[in-house]
Amino acid sequence: MSERVHILDMTREELREQMAAWGEPTYRADQVRHWLLRELETDPARMTNLSASLRARLAAEATLNPLVLATETVSRDRMARKALFTLSDGQAIETVLMLYDRRRTLCISTQAGCGMGCPFCATGLSGFTRNLTPGEIVAQVLHYARWLHDPEAGGRDAAPVRRPTNVTNIVVMGMGEPFANYNATWQALRMLTDPQGFGLGARHVTLSTVGIVPGIERMAEEPLQIGLAVSLHAPTDELRNRLGPINRRYPIAQLLVACRHYVERTRRRISFEYALMGGINDDLIQARQLADLLDGLLCHVNLIPLNPVEGSPFQPSPPERTRDFVAELKRRGIPATLRLRRGIEIDAGCGQLRRRVRQELPLRAIRAGT
Secondary structure, eight states: OOOOEEGGGSOHHHHHHHHHHTTOOTHHHHHHHHHHHTSOOOOGGGOTTSOHHHHHHHHHHEESOOOEEEEEEEOTTSSEEEEEEEOTTSOEEEEEEEEOSSOEEEEOOSEEEOSSOOTTOHHHHHOEEEEOOHHHHHHHHHHHHHHHHOGGGTSTTSSSOOOOOSOOEEEEOSSSOGGGGHHHHHHHHHHHHOTTTTOOOGGGEEEEESOOHHHHHHHTTOSSOOEEEEEOOOSSHHHHHHHOGGGGTSOHHHHHHHHHHHHHHHOOOEEEEEEEBTTTSOSHHHHHHHHHHHTTSSEEEEEEEOOOOTTOSOOBOOHHHHHHHHHHHHHTTOOEEEOOOOOGGGTOSTTHHHHHHHHHSOHHHHHTTO
């Protein structure tokens, strides 16, 4: 039996070529994409404006959804959901849906595992397996878009606030380093922001990097107005070398040159992510060092309460140290906010659910989606 055609991995032009190879008119490509990305349909039998022969071929020879939901955890307040998906080769990835007053924010993954080696991150501790395909990235969004649209699945009754019932924001901050899978990530983002694709506005998407300088420079030339977030976590090279090994390749001074170029080129503000860790990077001296580092740069500091990994020496900062750190940045004129914590009891931190499930279940059970 020949290998199935993965529809979501294709660009519009590639899908048109596939339709032609199947003896179909090329306009069928746009109809198939509309069913998948706008109607959120995965069953060819319900794609009613397609020919019967094409529907049969899609069912027999194509993969329309490359993800299998293995398990899902839901927070006590029902405002956060985390899915563990299995892929065709048995690998597992995570996606998190966070519900706010007027936003439905989805945190998506770009790799199975991660090779960046950050010691406080559950994904980094698990190591890198492989890059995701464009379709595997997009399918994470489509899964929760379907959930939000389906009243019987609980989407509209999932939380006290019932509108909007669609994904409103995407943060590419899940498992993996997006710039280490640049081409697939950007193909997926183009599909998700295409007005004839999923149709989410580019300004509602933020991509996060550990600080891959060539990726930042390349993103500065991209026409899509997607936001950039940089995981900084430390104001000095000495500490950042410990928290993020990539700093040895792209130290802070080099990273900030790329960030300033990005701002000058795009006129867009950068967010710097700073996970506060008790006794490591959360004292007032470090807050002042961070303020000096970012002085004059169009930026915002997004302070993150650390989601701790079991057995890790990296633990969240006490509330009083967190408040003092935020206040010191603001006193120094650096815009800063403390991220609202969602889903700590559902292993919402990157890689935590995957790590726990792999510890509790044999690999064959994960592959079976049990």
